[in-house]
Amino acid sequence: MKIAVVAANGRVAKKVIAEALDRGHEVVAFGRHAENDTQAKEYIKKDILDLTKEDLAGFDAVVDAFGAWTPETLPLHSTTTQHLADILSGTDTRLLIVGGAGSLYVDPEHKVQLFDTPDFPEAFKPLATAMGKVLAELRQRQDVKWTYISPAADFQADGERTSKYLLAGEMFTLNSKNESIISYADYAIAMVDEIEQGKHIQQRISVVRA
Secondary structure (H helix, E strand, O other), X not given: OEEEEEOOOOHHHHHXXXXXXXXXXXXXXXXXXXXXOOOOOEEEEOOHHHOOOOOOOOOOEEEEOOOOOOOOOOOHHHHHHHHHHHHHOOOOOEEEEEOXXXXXXXXXXXXXXXXXXXXXXXXXHHHHHHHHHHHHHHOOOOOOEEEEEEOOOEEEOOOOOOOOEEEEOOEOOOOOOOOOEEEHHHHHHHHHHHHHHOOOOOEEEEEEEO
């Protein structure tokens, strides 16, 4: 498969690229920095908002790994995702979003999200809210083959690669050890599995260490 990874120099993106390459996929990395800090042999220096339909033509999947954390840049989560969605509108190219855990639901009625709960850290609420908005906006689009993949609440950059994960849906899910945890490496495995299988078009899924 031919896969584009956008915002490719981020830590999650680099794990996804490495996983896809290990499985023999063709990967093109897109980033705004001059240097290629990924394992991809083909790297294109271009900001997300400058990408065009032509740039992403012919790909089977596009992975959106954009991340922003400051108050002034948080709205870019929505802006960049919608730009990619507009580019891919009406095509067979799938858009896979590296999502957040805060928008997962904690009640069967899907009325209360994790970031609404009393114990959710205040410091992470702005980011969780921004990522939740991305998901809400994607739900309004029937013209794009999107999939939003939420990690577990404890998303560990340097966590162990176990090669095992539980695939869940909209609900905040704990494993048998009562944990909500996953490493970037195991998340990347789940991401590439979804790219290959394409079982959750226009859905949000979530992953937690098995």
